[in-house]
Amino acid sequence: MRWRSDIDAGVQLCLHCRKLHPLERQRCDRCGSHLFQRKPHAVIKTFSLALSALLLLIPANLLPMMVVHSLVGNDAGTIMDGVIYFLEHGEAWIGIVIFIASVFVPFFKVTTLFYLLFIVYFRLRDKAHGGLRLYRIIHFIGKWSMLDIFVVALMVGVVQFKNLATIVTGPAAVAFMLAVVATMFATEAFDTRLMFDHETQRSTHG
Numbered sequence: 001m002r003w004r005s006d007i008d009a010g011v012q013l014c015l016h017c018r019k020l021h022p023l024e025r026q027r028c029d030r031c032g033s034h035l036f037q038r039k040p041h042a043v044i045k046t047f048s049l050a051l052s053a054l055l056l057l058i059p060a061n062l063l064p065m066m067v068v069h070s071l072v073g074n075d076a077g078t079i080m081d082g083v084i085y086f087l088e089h090g091e092a093w094i095g096i097v098i099f100i101a102s103v104f105v106p107f108f109k110v111t112t113l114f115y116l117l118f119i120v121y122f123r124l125r126d127k128a129h130g131g132l133r134l135y136r137i138i139h140f141i142g143k144w145s146m147l148d149i150f151v152v153a154l155m156v157g158v159v160q161f162k163n164l165a166t167i168v169t170g171p172a173a174v175a176f177m178l179a180v181v182a183t184m185f186a187t188e189a190f191d192t193r194l195m196f197d198h199e200t201q202r203s204t205h206g
């Protein structure tokens with residue numbers, strides 16, 4: 001063993017004010033925060049939320065994202081219909097932005113979360129550094145998750161302006177927003193320290 005972790009030392013660190021406490025303490029006596037050595041039930045929480053996000057991404061991609069009511073009738077389009085529409089109508093950059101924000105990024109985040117859980121579950125200590133880098137990426141782009149919703153708003157604006165049509169968001173929008181929220185909570189529930197714990201003695205694992 002090259003270094004001692006909090007688990008080896010049998011102590012827990014308050015993540016809010018950095019005071020060290022013995023394991024049996026429930027609350028920090030300096031700042032009053034709840035104490036835990038690792039985020040409680042991190043694995044099962046991250047797994048169930050990531051799975052929910054993955055299942056929600058199916059209707060988000062297969063159901064209509066927007067429904068267009070115009071003089072020539074009603075038309076419903078999925079995310080990919082929107083992407084193809086812009087690619088075919090000479091506004092490829094909008095199509096690419098929609099594809100990255102609404103298809104690539106959500107699936108990338110969920111896949112990454114499953115990979116991180118895989119590292120923890122199978123104790124792949126040599127993959128922990130790469131896993132941490134991926135976690136930082138999805139944590140960073142998590143802040144931009146609502147970009148997708150702005151993209152839908154932009155799409156609605158562009159189509160509305162061009163076609164004089166009435167556009168409402170379809171059921172996919174609800175599924176999409178729920179998937180975004182589930183992914184954000186899944187990312188927060190994960191504890192990156194679990195990936196590095198395997199070479200030390202474990203006292204908690206959740």
Ligand SMILES: [Zn+2]
Pocket residue numbers: 014015016017018019028029030031032033
């Ligand atoms: Zn504290």
